[in-house]
Amino acid sequence: MTLGADKKTHPENGRQSVTLINAHSLAGTAEVTKADLEAVCRAVRELTRACAQPPSRIRLQHGRTTVEVEWPAPEGPAQPAPASVATAEPEQDTGLTYVCAPMVGTFYHAPEPGSPPFVSVGDLVQPGQTVGILEVMKMMSTIASDIGGRVVEILVPNATSVEYQQQLIVVEPVAEG
């Protein structure tokens, strides 16, 4: 395999170098094996590790593997870092959703000591159903699941301190109809 690298400067703006790599490649619809994918992932991990900054984006497409790693690249004024570490939104791949802590506090599985928990693994929950309690400065508030589905896992033990947006419960949406 031959690799070429060109570093050019655009004199008209005196700015950034453009790097071209022409690598030879494969035509057709060869199957991408799992080993291949893992190799790509490992390579990306290494690439990102060499970098001072954590990337802001990694895109990995499976068929005809595509990998994109992106670091924070500001454009225009202020691009607030996407805080989406833990949201209640579904992960695109797995389809799983997370019930997250709305605030710093202590998470309880049950309404009071000795009571059965609001939900257990395997339970079906309805949208809006209470799945736990958060204690914040002696004040109790209920935590509800945004969507309906099956409880896959309870990530945080009973009576545990949790952070803002910490993932508490994994819910697998149940297909409608």
Added chain:
Amino acid sequence: MTLGADKKTHPENGRQSVTLINAHSLAGTAEVTKADLEAVCRAVRELTRACAQPPSRIRLQHGRTTVEVEWPAPEGPAQPAPASVATAEPEQDTGLTYVCAPMVGTFYHAPEPGSPPFVSVGDLVQPGQTVGILEVMKMMSTIASDIGGRVVEILVPNATSVEYQQQLIVVEPVAEG
């Protein structure tokens, strides 16, 4: 697998350079081997390492391998151009060669005041021919052209202080035969 929201940043203001790859597709259905992939990654690592700044984006496509590396483009006054490493080696593009100062000193066009210069624009020079004099701490030493060719330009005026490796004279090699 982690997937982020697709937030494409194509800056209209041109503050960040965009790297385009012409993925070079070879005919045939050669298998993309692990070694190939590793070679690509190694090349990328080397490219990124050579650069002062961490890249802002790396894109790696597997089938029909494509690699993109992008750096944040510094804005405003261009960084002080890395003092061009002037060597006597030909520039790939133009084919021109440069006679450079071997040392810090004062460059003279002629053996003594009033004498005709060693060379003028348009002259043909032989390899090893004296093209100027460098004075370093009252010591005079001759400067010769490494290769033969035609004098295209004399870049430095007579009796001027020059830096190490500063380009002095442009020579266009004359095709042999």
Added chain:
Amino acid sequence: MFTTVLVANRGEIALRVARTCRELGLRTVAVYSTADRDSAVVRFADRAVRIGPPQTRSSYLHVPSIIEAALSTGAEAIHPGYGFLSEDPDFAEICEASGITFIGPPPRVIEQLGDKAQARALMAEAGLPVLPGSTGALATPGQAKEVAQRVGYPVILKAVAGGGGRGMAVVRSAENLLHAFHETRAHARAVFGDERIYLERYIEDARHVEVQVLCDRYGSAVHLGERDCSVQRRHQKLIEESPAPNLSPTLRARMCEAAVRGALAVGYAGAATFEFVLTPDQRFYLMEINCRLQVEHPVTEMVTGIDLVREQITIAAGLPLSFRQEEVQPRGVAVECRVNAEDPARNFAPTPGLLTEFVPPGGPFVRVDTHAYTGWPVGPDYDSLLAKTVVWAPDRPQALARMDRALGEFRIEGPVVRTTTGFLREALARPEFQAGMHTTGLVARMAEEPVQVG
């Protein structure tokens, strides 16, 4: 002494406080909003607790989250930094009710001095000079007019709950008073949730000189000299120095003595700053008292060698002051410049954005307090302070030359980031500043007559 301290702040001051905690051998807990998850203090602290979204109301100002973070990490004390909850008496009280030491003065003192009208009255009682003005809050526009008539124009209207240069309006003649009265009151209601305002005589071409005081819980108080903070833009300080230039030893001693007397009068404990206005005829009047660490505290540290955060913590831990007044021996001159991520060419608009390069100055007698680093995204959610640059030298001319060198050394790059380093160097170069004869009008005059190059 505590074993764990939570720092209820962000940016450079959170890091600065955490540094001293570490030096004292204390475990440090940072709290952070989602916008700050890669911040310097999060990287530095022993523990970091995510408390909320970027909006300060739901994070750095959200008392329950901060208290919960402290309780869940075993923090016995909270240092509030400056701004945010640092002068909120309710927060201080909730800390104590939750069994957590608030590193600051007692809630009662914060409340008294936070009410600027009440503070005025208390200090006048303690014999400190206050500007002629209203006794307490103004009830009606008519009363405002009456007081203004008595003290003479120009006057300044101030929010009772204000401070730190916010919520103020200068009124130069009677016809503008009514409008300013209503506007200031509306502003105070909107910003501080307290519409009360009061009125004082306004001094033109004054200097801003403040005195740093430290008091322990056992009635001992010392001052650490003064700071001149006259270089301000819209009541926001840009350059601070200690000692104040061209201040006679007698006047300095009187101001410092007044500050200590005032602190003792209200049973202060912790670090306090007494802000005075110094008139062209060398009279001084109390403006306000700040119950917290000031942004500009490093200049005092540089000349006295005393770590103010360390003293705050040991005082809060119940230790007596470890030194007497005569052991405080200021040496040389220290100057601080606040480098902000703002564009002076666009009326100092904040310029948030990624820092593709951030190299601070260094070398002899230069201190930089910053949370920035190459790769830090300056966010749009918080104030624009990027780096406090502090220098020390044996005398003022050397200190100013050193500051100019240090500011010139900064390499701050980013696609959209602009900073105030160039503006600060211009201010330093003004003849009236070089001579130490400048007043709070300096920056406004700079806008009128741009500096001559060469």
Added chain:
Amino acid sequence: MFTTVLVANRGEIALRVARTCRELGLRTVAVYSTADRDSAVVRFADRAVRIGPPQTRSSYLHVPSIIEAALSTGAEAIHPGYGFLSEDPDFAEICEASGITFIGPPPRVIEQLGDKAQARALMAEAGLPVLPGSTGALATPGQAKEVAQRVGYPVILKAVAGGGGRGMAVVRSAENLLHAFHETRAHARAVFGDERIYLERYIEDARHVEVQVLCDRYGSAVHLGERDCSVQRRHQKLIEESPAPNLSPTLRARMCEAAVRGALAVGYAGAATFEFVLTPDQRFYLMEINCRLQVEHPVTEMVTGIDLVREQITIAAGLPLSFRQEEVQPRGVAVECRVNAEDPARNFAPTPGLLTEFVPPGGPFVRVDTHAYTGWPVGPDYDSLLAKTVVWAPDRPQALARMDRALGEFRIEGPVVRTTTGFLREALARPEFQAGMHTTGLVARMAEEPVQVG
């Protein structure tokens, strides 16, 4: 005073010197090899002249190129930093012959003191204590044996032209002397181009204490106190501090007085360091005199408030000392740690490579002298010093805690870069160092018995 100064060095010290030049209002010229074209001092200086390839022999040690660079840029003076040409009497002489002021002592003094055997003799004459040993260079192995017998083993063989910890060999018994004699001589010939060696008694478990002296050209000399540099690895200093811990005031005074006497005896002008070995029974002996700025000069600056480079420049410009001995008032404790790009796990092998992240510590009483920045490629061509970290505190325990905090704050990353920060923190944590009872054997003992964690 000069208007333009050329800095004939690289790395952190070139930047440090240029900073003071800038503060003095002097134009600064940097010289650089092609490996250093993006270096901090090149970015900082008013002018930069490329003088040669990475190899020092053809760049930073190449006298004609440096002189030409000075002449072509109108520099009236050259500051040599440390290392390279800083103690080369020929260079100093060529400067003067070229009409350029060499910022350092007169060439004759450099020559006398650079000959370690001659320096020994001169100082003994001036009444300074020197270790029992040979009078001048050793002519034969037999003579070496005779002297060693007389002074008693262990002894140390040193190159006459050596210094700075290079070209030395400790000999513990007679049977090893012959071999060491030939080896040291061969080494001296290869490295210094001068095969002469001499012999002294070697003190085990000694401390390295040195005194900083400043002399003007008019016979005035002051000392700026001492530095303890006992933490060394293979005679290379790693940690330095001032004042020396556990040094009685009487002993300190005697050492400082001796240094001043020695400097005056040879007509010194500029900054000099008198290095002493301090024995366990509190006797001190002169080891060598360094005719240049030391790497560790910042600790003296931090405790005295005196900018040593400024003093070097003003002395070279012909100004008399601006202060008297009694005006030098050291305050508190300063400590320096040298952070090197070396891998302690691989016998401190240098680890050149790109710095993908470099965030130095900051905040209260921390000074960092470094030429590194995010994106700087640490080259393989030069020494591995990456950053000098210096802290100040009112007392030694606080200074050590502060240093530990500062070292922990460093964020230095690169694909292959390793640093000594962890090793330095281990050294700081050793009980004998904490107690200030350590000797030059500390680092060797650390290798034998790794520190206990927890």
